[in-house]
Amino acid sequence: MLDIVRDRGSDDAIYTFKWKGEEYLIDYSYDNVLRWFDLIAKPDLPEYVKVLHSFSMFIGDGLDVPVETQSQVVQQISDSIAESPYDFSSGGKKVLDYSQDSEAIYASFLKEYGIDLIDEKARLDYFKFRALLSNLSDKAPIKEIMRIRSENPAKYVQDNPEYANALVQQQNDYAIKMTDEQREQERQNQLDNALKGL
Secondary structure, rough: OOOOOHHHHHHHHHEEEEEOOOOOOOOOOHHHHHHHHHOOOOOOOOOHHHHHHHHHOOOOOOOOOOOOHHHHEEEEEEEHHHHOOOOOOOOEEOOOOOOOOOHHHHHHHHHOOOOOOOOOOOOHHHHHHHHHHHHOHHHHHHHHHHHHHOOOOOHHHHOOOOHHHHHHHHHHHOOOOOHHHHHHHHHHHHHHHHOOOO
């Protein structure tokens, strides 16, 4: 997690892996982390294969590191990535998909920050990327898409039925493509969140 208050020594612990007296930098470049999200989301890939590929993506190949140690390192990396003050879901409903929303994210960064994400591949740190993404203005293309996905059209049916209908159409246009399994998981998340509110 990006922390401007934490001392450099703490950052070093997050960004390096030590093995047999050597230090290896962990590749937290934003594009690498986004590829990792795709990897771990593959339901047909066995967990041990995900661990091996994850370790290779973040640390590199050719190290004689036991699988158990690789698993622990990948878990620590995963915990670091998951640690965030922001949530890109709305009541259990996913409102952002890095692959599907790539163009809107790219346009938002270019428009608001003058950052060309293509040029920043393998350079821009994921934690910086996430902080910038989370703090885009509401006028950024990706923020508008996220707002559309998170809105509840039922709120507007009585007072503004035209807006409710337009919102439903926009939600269909910008819907995140999901498998049946992913859609069921999202429904379950929404139900769990609704029950927590009772």
